[in-house]
Amino acid sequence: MQLVLEKRAERSNTIALVSPLIAIGLTIVTMVILFAILGKNPLLALHAYFIAPLTDSYSLQEIAVKATPLVMIAIGLSLCYLAKAWNIGAEGQFLVGAVAGSWIAVKTQGTDAGAWVLPAMFVLAAAAGALYALIPAICKVKFGASEILTSLMLVYVADLFLDYLVRGPWRDPHGFNFPTTAEFDPVATVPLLIEGGRLHLGSIIALIVVAAAAILLGRTIKGFEIRVVGAAPRAARFGGFNANQLIILTFAVSGALAGLAGIIEVAGPVGHLQPGISPGYGFTAIIVAFLGRLNPLGILIAGLFLALTFIGGEQAQIAMKIPLDVTKVFQGILLFYVLACDSLILYRFKLVFPNRQVARGAG
Amino acid sequence: MQAHQRMLDPTPNGLHSGESPLLQTRGLTKRYGDFLANDSINIDIWPKEIHALLGENGAGKSTLVKSIYGLIQPSAGKILWQGTPIALSGPSEARSRGLGMVFQHFSLFDNLTVAENVALGLDGKESFKDMSARLEQVSKTYGLPLDPKREVWQLSVGERQRIEIVRALMQDPKFLILDEPTAVLTPQEADQLFIVLERLKAEGRAVLYISHKLEEVKRLCDTATILRGGKKVDTCNPRLETAASLARMMVGGEIKEVKSASGRKTTVPRLVVNDLSLAPAEAHGVRLEHISFELKGGEILGIAGVAGNGQDELFAALSGERLSKDPGTVVIEGIAAGHLSITQRRKLGAAFVPEERLGHGTAPRMKLSENALLTGHAASGMVNRGFIDTSATLKTVDRATETFDVRKAKRDPEAASLSGGNLQKFIVGREILRNPAVLVVSQPTWGVDAGAAAVIRQALLDLATAGAAVLVTSQDLDELAEIADRIAVMFHGHLSEPLATRDATREKLGLLMGGSSLEPKEAAHAVGA
Numbered sequence: 001m002q003l004v005l006e007k008r009a010e011r012s013n014t015i016a017l018v019s020p021l022i023a024i025g026l027t028i029v030t031m032v033i034l035f036a037i038l039g040k041n042p043l044l045a046l047h048a049y050f051i052a053p054l055t056d057s058y059s060l061q062e063i064a065v066k067a068t069p070l071v072m073i074a075i076g077l078s079l080c081y082l083a084k085a086w087n088i089g090a091e092g093q094f095l096v097g098a099v100a101g102s103w104i105a106v107k108t109q110g111t112d113a114g115a116w117v118l119p120a121m122f123v124l125a126a127a128a129g130a131l132y133a134l135i136p137a138i139c140k141v142k143f144g145a146s147e148i149l150t151s152l153m154l155v156y157v158a159d160l161f162l163d164y165l166v167r168g169p170w171r172d173p174h175g176f177n178f179p180t181t182a183e184f185d186p187v188a189t190v191p192l193l194i195e196g197g198r199l200h201l202g203s204i205i206a207l208i209v210v211a212a213a214a215i216l217l218g219r220t221i222k223g224f225e226i227r228v229v230g231a232a233p234r235a236a237r238f239g240g241f242n243a244n245q246l247i248i249l250t251f252a253v254s255g256a257l258a259g260l261a262g263i264i265e266v267a268g269p270v271g272h273l274q275p276g277i278s279p280g281y282g283f284t285a286i287i288v289a290f291l292g293r294l295n296p297l298g299i300l301i302a303g304l305f306l307a308l309t310f311i312g313g314e315q316a317q318i319a320m321k322i323p324l325d326v327t328k329v330f331q332g333i334l335l336f337y338v339l340a341c342d343s344l345i346l347y348r349f350k351l352v353f354p355n356r357q358v359a360r361g362a363g
Numbered sequence: 364m365q366a367h368q369r370m371l372d373p374t375p376n377g378l379h380s381g382e383s384p385l386l387q388t389r390g391l392t393k394r395y396g397d398f399l400a401n402d403s404i405n406i407d408i409w410p411k412e413i414h415a416l417l418g419e420n421g422a423g424k425s426t427l428v429k430s431i432y433g434l435i436q437p438s439a440g441k442i443l444w445q446g447t448p449i450a451l452s453g454p455s456e457a458r459s460r461g462l463g464m465v466f467q468h469f470s471l472f473d474n475l476t477v478a479e480n481v482a483l484g485l486d487g488k489e490s491f492k493d494m495s496a497r498l499e500q501v502s503k504t505y506g507l508p509l510d511p512k513r514e515v516w517q518l519s520v521g522e523r524q525r526i527e528i529v530r531a532l533m534q535d536p537k538f539l540i541l542d543e544p545t546a547v548l549t550p551q552e553a554d555q556l557f558i559v560l561e562r563l564k565a566e567g568r569a570v571l572y573i574s575h576k577l578e579e580v581k582r583l584c585d586t587a588t589i590l591r592g593g594k595k596v597d598t599c600n601p602r603l604e605t606a607a608s609l610a611r612m613m614v615g616g617e618i619k620e621v622k623s624a625s626g627r628k629t630t631v632p633r634l635v636v637n638d639l640s641l642a643p644a645e646a647h648g649v650r651l652e653h654i655s656f657e658l659k660g661g662e663i664l665g666i667a668g669v670a671g672n673g674q675d676e677l678f679a680a681l682s683g684e685r686l687s688k689d690p691g692t693v694v695i696e697g698i699a700a701g702h703l704s705i706t707q708r709r710k711l712g713a714a715f716v717p718e719e720r721l722g723h724g725t726a727p728r729m730k731l732s733e734n735a736l737l738t739g740h741a742a743s744g745m746v747n748r749g750f751i752d753t754s755a756t757l758k759t760v761d762r763a764t765e766t767f768d769v770r771k772a773k774r775d776p777e778a779a780s781l782s783g784g785n786l787q788k789f790i791v792g793r794e795i796l797r798n799p800a801v802l803v804v805s806q807p808t809w810g811v812d813a814g815a816a817a818v819i820r821q822a823l824l825d826l827a828t829a830g831a832a833v834l835v836t837s838q839d840l841d842e843l844a845e846i847a848d849r850i851a852v853m854f855h856g857h858l859s860e861p862l863a864t865r866d867a868t869r870e871k872l873g874l875l876m877g878g879s880s881l882e883p884k885e886a887a888h889a890v891g892a
């Protein structure tokens with residue numbers, strides 16, 4: 001007996017819709033096994049992960065706060081992925097955006113600068129993220145370098161650069177030698193939506209980004225271009241669309257969105273620049289993009305779901321001493337299942353019995 | 364009931380007495396949504412029979428054979444194999460039971476050898492060496508010469524098809540299905556294929572043969588089943604019919620003659636090519652060598668030639684999918700355009716129909732309206748400040764559907780769900796409706812049924828009559844003779860001097876297609892004509 005993958009004659013649209021749900025289900029089953037091996041009560045663990053965070057306003061706000069960067073980055077990535085350009089380095093673009101925006105905050109610290117500071121930080125962060133993303137895009141177009149490798153490697157460059165800045169030139173002189181800048185001035189801080197709460201302006205920006213992406217992809221010729229270049233490259237060339245220009249454009253846009261997400265995170269929930277501002281948002285956003293089927297609305301839902309796992313992971317750590325890394329394991333397993341289930345849209349499993357004919361012939 | 368009985372038994376004359384059918388379908392039905400692609404089809408295939416499956420584009424021929432071969436699951440009905448009902452889980456089970464199929468679109472890897480390609484397509488577990496030996500033996504037995512060590516890119520279309528046929532024969536099938544095998548073959552290659560099919564028949568195998576070429580069917584086939592609109596309308600002996608009567612059964616009416624308007628006048632040059640030479644873009648492409656011609660408004664120029672002699676490369680150079688350094692090599696409407704993109708050339712009034720429908724002419728998984736946008740976005744008012752005007756794209760779909768009788772399951776389906784011929788009608792319609800000044804079209808009626816082919820040819824003639832310049836590349840010499848004013852031949856990247864159609868005899872074209880040049884005197888005469 002042998003298990004083989006066989007190409008389906010017709011694409012299964014039902015599976016295209018339920019595949020993310022199957023993936024989530026399989027992930028949860030795997031997690032239950034994992035919890036059991038760790039010696040934790042699986043039911044309590046699942047409750048801590050998925051139910052508890054939904055029961056109080058603080059956690060709900062926190063989910064929205066965590067979902068904000070995930071959704072913004074994933075929207076940008078989805079544009080790349082639809083055009084079959086593989087930007088894996090959003091984490092680096094996020095950090096570079098955070099650094100570039102922080103530069104204004106650090107330089108204007110205590111100078112009584114006006115309300116222009118925050119918008120300027122946003123613009124600079126987006127521009128820096130875009131430029132940083134252009135490095136792998138241009139290497140790809142000009143020299144044929146794999147954008148997967150180059151964009152990924154630039155993550156570590158950005159990470160170390162940020163580290164250097166907060167340990168060296170930008171370190172807070174009154175910060176007891178901690179590697180961090182001083183707390184940003186109020187004009188350099190993202191305003192909160194609820195007094196004393198956690199929810200901030202960034203979440204509104206994320207929603208605007210989702211709406212803009214939906215319009216771009218569904219209604220404009222640019223969005224059509226992105227979809228057709230990815231779906232049928234030769235037909236796209238026949239249509240007059242230039243795949244290389246599109247790689248540059250989608251990388252720039254996704255870099256800009258990642259950079260913007262970076263500065264919103266630093267000038268919002270964190271409040272100052274320090275290492276470790278991202279628990280891997282740029283990588284988790286890859287999962288969000290695929291789980292959301294590269295569709296803006298899907299990404300919004302997937303972003304909220306993955307934010308839930310971050311918060312749930314913290315709660316599980318506090319309540320049940322489950323290591324925080326389990327959250328990363330969870331996200332990794334989820335991506336694995338999402339991609340695996342996606343292949344079921346085009347393929348199906350089949351059991352092959354080598355001596356089936358003999359058996360039938362005899363029967 | 365009587366009539367029904369007669370339909371079940373196609374050969375009331377008792378030709379098959381003493382034998383039982385190899386394959387039967389009973390009430391075979393395939394539904395897509397509420398559209399019936401196959402509606403309760405009963406057909407019987409006997410051993411030692413070449414059975415033709417005829418029908419217009421979209422009649423359901425491919426759907427029927429895909430069900431029989433286990434590629435799609437029928438919605439209702441039975442398939443009986445040697446009298447017992449079977450439910451195939453997929454093509455590999457079909458193969459193991461003795462069914463073979465040769466698809467219209469080849470599934471070969473260009474950079475692998477013949478033997479490697481065959482090995483990939485077989486389910487067996489024999490060693491590569493045994494398999495190669497068997498391959499050589501089978502190809503020798505059937506007179507289908509193949510060198511197992513050659514890489515596929517070096518082979519002609521006919522040779523590639525040979526690989527598919529030999530691969531199918533190596534499974535020793537009792538029943539072989541061929542879906543439009545001769546659409547891409549030269550007449551000589553088709554003749555070779557018929558010898559093989561006759562031989563398979565003599566060996567006691569059965570063949571199901573889909574084709575739009577009715578003369579061919581009359582010559583080759585013992586029985587013909589005719590589908591119309593998903594239903595079986597008749598089974599007959601094609602030798603007792605005429606091509607016209609077969610066509611009438613398919614369409615359920617008469618087919619219009621293609622008529623050229625008498626007062627067609629040539630005007631100014633609209634497409635001029637000057638000494639165009641271009642290195643191939645792909646490793647295995649053909650180099651274009653000093654191609655020159657001039658095409659006036661009101662004129663149709665045909666390009667004949669065996670596939671793979673640079674026609675694809677010429678198309679890419681004319682369309683702007685490949686640019687040439689010297690702008691003057693391609694002149695559209697008096698403007699040097701060799702360096703302009705395909706979009707800019709479209710804005711100059713040019714339109715293009717490539718040979719490959721799926722993946723080149725259309726994005727298969729996108730809707731027809733989106734595929735209308737694919738070539739219409741530049742110049743047809745479908746885009747307004749960057750926003751798509753969906754009603755305009757849908758209108759193009761509707762107009763193409765109406766003008767060219769495109770049959771489809773719903774208003775705006777995915778391109779890939781259309782039958783081959785209907786998609787071709789849509790693509791040609793999409794371009795002609797833009798009223799181009801210059802139309803460059805490759806294989807306009809490739810796999811299109813007789814009725815629809817007449818509609819498309821008439822549309823090309825009408826376009827020329829209205830003043831456009833039309834360049835048609837085709838392997839079908841009859842088609843070129845019917846519509847072209849002049850015919851040139853492409854060979855190894857060279858384009859011959861065009862001959863006036865009335866002087867372009869089959870012999871002359873055949874010589875040019877084989878690479879010999881005409882007598883200098885004769886050539887001079889033909890050009891002067």
Ligand SMILES: Nc1ncnc2c1ncn2[C@@H]1O[C@H](COP(=O)(O)OP(=O)(O)OP(=O)(O)O)[C@@H](O)[C@H]1O
Binds near residue numbers: 398400421423425783
């Ligand atoms: N996956 C699908 N979804 C919806 N409709 C389909 C699908 N596949 C085929 N059809 C429809 O079924 C009908 C029959 O298609 P089929 O490919 O069998 O035609 P055909 O007789 O082979 O035509 P041709 O000569 O053009 O190849 C067409 O109208 C087509 O649009």
Ligand SMILES: [Mg+2]
Binds near residue numbers: 424425426782783
């Ligand atoms: Mg067909």
